[in-house]
Amino acid sequence: MTVLAPETTTVQRMREAFADTVNARLDTDPRLAVVLADISADLFARAASRHPGRVVNVGIREQLMMGVAGGMALTGMRPVVHTYAPFLVERAFEQIKLDLGHQGVGAVLASVGASYDGSGMGRTHMAPGDVALFDTLPGWTVHVPGHAAEARRLLGPALDGDDRVYLRLSTRGNAAARPVGQGMVVIRAGSRRALGTVVAVGPVLDRVLAATEGLDVTVAYLATVRPFDRAGLNRIAAAAAHADVMIVEPYLRGTSAHEIAEALADRRHRQLGLGVTRDREVRGYGAPEDHDRAHGLDAEGIAASARGFFLA
Numbered sequence: 001m002t003v004l005a006p007e008t009t010t011v012q013r014m015r016e017a018f019a020d021t022v023n024a025r026l027d028t029d030p031r032l033a034v035v036l037a038d039i040s041a042d043l044f045a046r047a048a049s050r051h052p053g054r055v056v057n058v059g060i061r062e063q064l065m066m067g068v069a070g071g072m073a074l075t076g077m078r079p080v081v082h083t084y085a086p087f088l089v090e091r092a093f094e095q096i097k098l099d100l101g102h103q104g105v106g107a108v109l110a111s112v113g114a115s116y117d118g119s120g121m122g123r124t125h126m127a128p129g130d131v132a133l134f135d136t137l138p139g140w141t142v143h144v145p146g147h148a149a150e151a152r153r154l155l156g157p158a159l160d161g162d163d164r165v166y167l168r169l170s171t172r173g174n175a176a177a178r179p180v181g182q183g184m185v186v187i188r189a190g191s192r193r194a195l196g197t198v199v200a201v202g203p204v205l206d207r208v209l210a211a212t213e214g215l216d217v218t219v220a221y222l223a224t225v226r227p228f229d230r231a232g233l234n235r236i237a238a239a240a241a242h243a244d245v246m247i248v249e250p251y252l253r254g255t256s257a258h259e260i261a262e263a264l265a266d267r268r269h270r271q272l273g274l275g276v277t278r279d280r281e282v283r284g285y286g287a288p289e290d291h292d293r294a295h296g297l298d299a300e301g302i303a304a305s306a307r308g309f310f311l312a
Contacts, residue, residue, distance in 0.1 A: 070099030183229035196244035
Protein backbone atom coordinates (compact mmCIF):
# COMPACT_ATOMS: atom_id res chain seq x y z
CA MET A 1 0.00 0.00 0.00
CA THR A 2 1.36 3.41 -0.99
CA VAL A 3 1.67 5.90 1.83
CA LEU A 4 1.58 9.49 0.62
CA ALA A 5 3.99 11.91 2.27
CA PRO A 6 3.15 15.52 3.07
CA GLU A 7 4.12 18.28 0.70
CA THR A 8 5.90 21.26 2.21
CA THR A 9 4.25 24.52 1.08
CA THR A 10 4.36 28.19 1.93
CA VAL A 11 2.03 29.01 4.77
CA GLN A 12 -1.01 30.95 3.58
CA ARG A 13 -4.47 31.37 5.00
CA MET A 14 -7.20 29.50 3.14
CA ARG A 15 -9.33 32.61 2.62
CA GLU A 16 -6.36 34.45 1.10
CA ALA A 17 -5.62 31.49 -1.17
CA PHE A 18 -9.26 31.44 -2.24
CA ALA A 19 -9.35 35.17 -2.97
CA ASP A 20 -6.02 35.16 -4.83
CA THR A 21 -7.16 32.28 -7.04
CA VAL A 22 -10.53 33.80 -7.86
CA ASN A 23 -9.08 37.29 -8.47
CA ALA A 24 -6.58 35.89 -10.96
CA ARG A 25 -9.26 33.91 -12.77
CA LEU A 26 -11.55 36.93 -13.05
CA ASP A 27 -8.93 38.47 -15.33
CA THR A 28 -8.88 35.46 -17.67
CA ASP A 29 -12.35 33.89 -17.53
CA PRO A 30 -15.14 36.23 -18.72
CA ARG A 31 -17.91 33.97 -17.46
CA LEU A 32 -16.68 34.03 -13.84
CA ALA A 33 -18.49 36.26 -11.34
CA VAL A 34 -18.26 36.86 -7.59
CA VAL A 35 -21.26 37.56 -5.37
CA LEU A 36 -20.59 38.94 -1.88
CA ALA A 37 -22.59 40.03 1.15
CA ASP A 38 -20.04 42.50 2.58
CA ILE A 39 -17.79 39.77 4.05
CA SER A 40 -14.32 39.79 2.39
CA ALA A 41 -15.29 42.70 0.12
CA ASP A 42 -11.83 44.20 0.75
CA LEU A 43 -10.20 41.11 -0.77
CA PHE A 44 -12.07 41.70 -4.05
CA ALA A 45 -11.97 45.53 -4.16
CA ARG A 46 -9.35 45.75 -6.92
CA ALA A 47 -11.11 43.09 -8.98
CA ALA A 48 -14.39 44.97 -8.54
CA SER A 49 -12.79 48.09 -10.04
CA ARG A 50 -11.53 46.08 -13.03
CA HIS A 51 -14.69 44.00 -13.50
CA PRO A 52 -17.57 45.99 -11.99
CA GLY A 53 -20.25 43.86 -13.61
CA ARG A 54 -18.77 40.62 -12.35
CA VAL A 55 -18.00 41.45 -8.71
CA VAL A 56 -21.29 42.20 -7.01
CA ASN A 57 -21.70 43.09 -3.34
CA VAL A 58 -25.39 42.93 -2.38
CA GLY A 59 -24.82 44.01 1.22
CA ILE A 60 -26.07 42.01 4.18
CA ARG A 61 -28.73 40.24 2.11
CA GLU A 62 -27.68 36.61 1.93
CA GLN A 63 -30.90 35.25 0.43
CA LEU A 64 -30.66 37.86 -2.31
CA MET A 65 -27.02 36.91 -2.82
CA MET A 66 -28.05 33.35 -3.66
CA GLY A 67 -30.85 34.53 -5.93
CA VAL A 68 -28.42 36.74 -7.83
CA ALA A 69 -26.06 33.78 -8.22
CA GLY A 70 -28.89 31.61 -9.53
CA GLY A 71 -29.82 34.25 -12.09
CA MET A 72 -26.22 34.59 -13.22
CA ALA A 73 -25.91 30.83 -13.60
CA LEU A 74 -29.06 30.70 -15.71
CA THR A 75 -27.39 33.10 -18.17
CA GLY A 76 -24.30 30.88 -18.46
CA MET A 77 -22.06 32.61 -15.94
CA ARG A 78 -20.10 30.78 -13.25
CA PRO A 79 -20.91 32.50 -9.92
CA VAL A 80 -18.70 32.22 -6.85
CA VAL A 81 -20.67 33.03 -3.69
CA HIS A 82 -18.83 33.82 -0.48
CA THR A 83 -19.56 34.71 3.14
CA TYR A 84 -19.57 33.18 6.63
CA ALA A 85 -20.90 29.63 6.76
CA PRO A 86 -24.05 30.29 8.86
CA PHE A 87 -25.11 33.11 6.53
CA LEU A 88 -24.15 31.27 3.35
CA VAL A 89 -25.65 27.87 4.14
CA GLU A 90 -28.18 28.16 6.95
CA ARG A 91 -29.69 31.60 6.31
CA ALA A 92 -29.89 31.13 2.54
CA PHE A 93 -30.66 27.40 2.51
CA GLU A 94 -34.05 27.74 0.82
CA GLN A 95 -32.48 29.76 -1.97
CA ILE A 96 -29.70 27.19 -2.35
CA LYS A 97 -32.37 24.52 -2.69
CA LEU A 98 -34.56 26.42 -5.14
CA ASP A 99 -32.48 29.01 -7.00
CA LEU A 100 -29.61 26.60 -7.69
CA GLY A 101 -30.69 22.98 -7.16
CA HIS A 102 -34.28 23.17 -8.41
CA GLN A 103 -33.25 25.31 -11.37
CA GLY A 104 -30.57 22.77 -12.26
CA VAL A 105 -27.72 25.28 -12.32
CA GLY A 106 -24.38 25.36 -10.59
CA ALA A 107 -22.24 27.67 -8.49
CA VAL A 108 -19.23 27.58 -6.19
CA LEU A 109 -20.19 28.40 -2.61
CA ALA A 110 -17.16 29.21 -0.48
CA SER A 111 -17.63 29.68 3.25
CA VAL A 112 -15.45 30.86 6.09
CA GLY A 113 -15.98 30.30 9.78
CA ALA A 114 -16.41 26.54 9.54
CA SER A 115 -17.93 25.07 12.69
CA TYR A 116 -16.63 27.49 15.29
CA ASP A 117 -13.62 29.34 13.86
CA GLY A 118 -15.52 32.51 14.70
CA SER A 119 -16.45 31.43 18.21
CA GLY A 120 -15.39 34.79 19.61
CA MET A 121 -18.34 36.34 17.78
CA GLY A 122 -20.82 33.95 19.35
CA ARG A 123 -23.33 31.38 18.17
CA THR A 124 -24.45 33.55 15.25
CA HIS A 125 -21.12 32.83 13.53
CA MET A 126 -21.06 29.06 14.07
CA ALA A 127 -22.38 26.45 11.62
CA PRO A 128 -21.41 22.88 12.52
CA GLY A 129 -24.43 21.52 10.63
CA ASP A 130 -23.51 22.87 7.19
CA VAL A 131 -22.28 19.63 5.61
CA ALA A 132 -25.26 17.73 7.04
CA LEU A 133 -27.57 20.25 5.36
CA PHE A 134 -25.93 19.68 1.98
CA ASP A 135 -26.56 15.96 2.50
CA THR A 136 -30.28 16.70 2.10
CA LEU A 137 -29.75 18.03 -1.43
CA PRO A 138 -28.67 15.97 -4.45
CA GLY A 139 -25.76 16.73 -6.71
CA TRP A 140 -23.43 18.70 -4.45
CA THR A 141 -19.67 18.25 -4.23
CA VAL A 142 -18.34 19.20 -0.78
CA HIS A 143 -14.66 19.99 -0.18
CA VAL A 144 -13.14 20.37 3.30
CA PRO A 145 -9.47 21.25 2.72
CA GLY A 146 -6.93 21.06 5.51
CA HIS A 147 -4.38 23.48 4.04
CA ALA A 148 -4.38 26.58 1.84
CA ALA A 149 -2.60 24.74 -0.99
CA GLU A 150 -5.34 22.11 -0.93
CA ALA A 151 -7.98 24.83 -1.14
CA ARG A 152 -6.32 26.23 -4.26
CA ARG A 153 -6.13 22.81 -5.92
CA LEU A 154 -9.74 21.98 -5.19
CA LEU A 155 -10.94 25.41 -6.26
CA GLY A 156 -9.38 25.32 -9.73
CA PRO A 157 -11.50 22.49 -11.17
CA ALA A 158 -14.55 23.89 -9.38
CA LEU A 159 -14.18 27.20 -11.21
CA ASP A 160 -13.81 25.36 -14.51
CA GLY A 161 -16.94 23.28 -14.06
CA ASP A 162 -20.68 23.86 -14.12
CA ASP A 163 -21.75 21.76 -11.15
CA ARG A 164 -22.69 22.68 -7.58
CA VAL A 165 -19.69 22.88 -5.23
CA TYR A 166 -19.35 23.81 -1.57
CA LEU A 167 -15.83 24.75 -0.46
CA ARG A 168 -15.54 24.84 3.35
CA LEU A 169 -12.62 27.10 4.24
CA SER A 170 -11.15 27.30 7.73
CA THR A 171 -8.73 29.52 9.62
CA ARG A 172 -7.23 26.33 11.03
CA GLY A 173 -5.44 23.50 9.31
CA ASN A 174 -2.54 21.12 9.08
CA ALA A 175 1.14 21.95 8.90
CA ALA A 176 1.54 20.52 5.39
CA ALA A 177 -0.63 19.99 2.34
CA ARG A 178 -1.68 16.48 1.38
CA PRO A 179 -2.80 15.03 -1.96
CA VAL A 180 -6.36 15.98 -2.83
CA GLY A 181 -8.68 15.37 -5.73
CA GLN A 182 -8.16 11.61 -5.74
CA GLY A 183 -10.39 10.43 -2.91
CA MET A 184 -9.22 8.87 0.32
CA VAL A 185 -5.46 8.55 0.73
CA VAL A 186 -3.42 6.64 3.29
CA ILE A 187 -1.22 8.86 5.43
CA ARG A 188 0.04 6.25 7.89
CA ALA A 189 -0.45 2.55 7.22
CA GLY A 190 -1.14 0.04 9.95
CA SER A 191 0.12 -3.54 9.88
CA ARG A 192 -1.77 -6.50 8.46
CA ARG A 193 -3.01 -7.01 12.02
CA ALA A 194 -4.21 -3.42 12.33
CA LEU A 195 -7.12 -2.75 14.63
CA GLY A 196 -8.94 -0.72 12.02
CA THR A 197 -8.96 2.58 10.16
CA VAL A 198 -9.16 6.19 11.29
CA VAL A 199 -10.43 8.65 8.70
CA ALA A 200 -9.39 12.27 9.30
CA VAL A 201 -11.29 14.96 7.44
CA GLY A 202 -9.56 18.19 6.45
CA PRO A 203 -8.14 20.36 9.26
CA VAL A 204 -8.17 17.66 11.96
CA LEU A 205 -5.48 15.46 10.37
CA ASP A 206 -2.51 16.63 12.44
CA ARG A 207 -4.50 16.13 15.66
CA VAL A 208 -5.51 12.64 14.56
CA LEU A 209 -1.93 11.68 13.73
CA ALA A 210 -0.76 12.85 17.16
CA ALA A 211 -3.67 11.12 18.91
CA THR A 212 -3.11 7.74 17.23
CA GLU A 213 0.69 7.62 17.50
CA GLY A 214 1.67 4.13 18.65
CA LEU A 215 -1.78 2.66 17.94
CA ASP A 216 -1.83 -0.02 15.22
CA VAL A 217 -4.36 1.63 12.94
CA THR A 218 -4.32 2.96 9.41
CA VAL A 219 -4.85 6.72 9.19
CA ALA A 220 -6.52 7.90 5.98
CA TYR A 221 -7.16 11.45 4.86
CA LEU A 222 -10.17 12.89 3.10
CA ALA A 223 -10.61 16.44 1.82
CA THR A 224 -13.56 15.81 -0.51
CA VAL A 225 -16.36 14.40 1.61
CA ARG A 226 -19.16 14.44 -0.97
CA PRO A 227 -19.24 12.37 -2.97
CA PHE A 228 -17.76 10.15 -0.28
CA ASP A 229 -15.04 7.78 -1.46
CA ARG A 230 -16.84 4.58 -0.50
CA ALA A 231 -14.67 2.37 -2.72
CA GLY A 232 -11.50 3.85 -1.24
CA LEU A 233 -12.62 3.21 2.33
CA ASN A 234 -13.62 -0.36 1.46
CA ARG A 235 -10.22 -0.99 -0.10
CA ILE A 236 -8.33 0.48 2.86
CA ALA A 237 -10.43 -1.43 5.39
CA ALA A 238 -9.82 -4.68 3.51
CA ALA A 239 -6.07 -4.37 4.07
CA ALA A 240 -6.44 -4.52 7.87
CA ALA A 241 -7.38 -7.42 10.11
CA HIS A 242 -10.43 -5.48 11.31
CA ALA A 243 -12.82 -3.35 9.27
CA ASP A 244 -13.70 -1.09 12.22
CA VAL A 245 -13.66 2.63 11.36
CA MET A 246 -13.40 5.79 13.41
CA ILE A 247 -14.01 9.00 11.50
CA VAL A 248 -13.06 12.43 12.83
CA GLU A 249 -14.98 15.26 11.13
CA PRO A 250 -14.67 18.99 11.97
CA TYR A 251 -18.45 19.44 11.81
CA LEU A 252 -21.56 17.72 13.19
CA ARG A 253 -20.86 14.34 14.73
CA GLY A 254 -22.20 11.42 12.71
CA THR A 255 -22.58 13.35 9.46
CA SER A 256 -20.87 10.60 7.45
CA ALA A 257 -22.17 7.60 9.41
CA HIS A 258 -24.48 6.58 6.59
CA GLU A 259 -21.64 6.81 4.07
CA ILE A 260 -19.42 4.48 6.10
CA ALA A 261 -22.30 2.03 6.49
CA GLU A 262 -22.80 1.98 2.72
CA ALA A 263 -19.07 1.70 2.03
CA LEU A 264 -18.68 -1.32 4.31
CA ALA A 265 -22.05 -2.93 3.72
CA ASP A 266 -20.29 -6.14 2.66
CA ARG A 267 -18.12 -6.31 5.81
CA ARG A 268 -18.83 -6.84 9.47
CA HIS A 269 -17.62 -3.69 11.18
CA ARG A 270 -18.11 -1.21 13.98
CA GLN A 271 -17.89 2.52 13.51
CA LEU A 272 -17.40 5.55 15.73
CA GLY A 273 -17.94 9.13 14.63
CA LEU A 274 -16.26 12.08 16.31
CA GLY A 275 -17.31 15.63 15.61
CA VAL A 276 -19.26 18.53 17.05
CA THR A 277 -21.63 17.05 19.61
CA ARG A 278 -25.35 16.87 18.81
CA ASP A 279 -26.78 16.48 22.30
CA ARG A 280 -25.92 19.86 23.80
CA GLU A 281 -25.01 23.39 22.81
CA VAL A 282 -21.72 24.85 23.97
CA ARG A 283 -22.80 28.34 25.01
CA GLY A 284 -19.44 29.85 25.95
CA TYR A 285 -17.75 32.01 23.34
CA GLY A 286 -14.12 31.09 24.01
CA ALA A 287 -11.48 30.25 21.43
CA PRO A 288 -11.76 27.48 18.83
CA GLU A 289 -9.38 25.38 20.93
CA ASP A 290 -11.82 25.62 23.85
CA HIS A 291 -14.56 24.24 21.63
CA ASP A 292 -12.24 21.45 20.48
CA ARG A 293 -11.84 20.36 24.09
CA ALA A 294 -15.56 20.64 24.79
CA HIS A 295 -16.38 18.38 21.85
CA GLY A 296 -13.50 15.94 22.35
CA LEU A 297 -11.82 17.10 19.15
CA ASP A 298 -8.47 18.07 20.66
CA ALA A 299 -5.63 15.56 20.41
CA GLU A 300 -6.23 14.30 23.96
CA GLY A 301 -9.94 13.79 23.38
CA ILE A 302 -9.38 12.02 20.07
CA ALA A 303 -6.74 9.77 21.69
CA ALA A 304 -9.09 8.80 24.51
CA SER A 305 -11.88 7.97 22.05
CA ALA A 306 -9.53 5.98 19.80
CA ARG A 307 -8.17 3.89 22.67
CA GLY A 308 -11.65 3.28 24.03
CA PHE A 309 -12.93 2.22 20.63
CA PHE A 310 -10.10 0.13 19.21
CA LEU A 311 -8.82 -1.40 22.43
CA ALA A 312 -12.16 -2.20 24.04
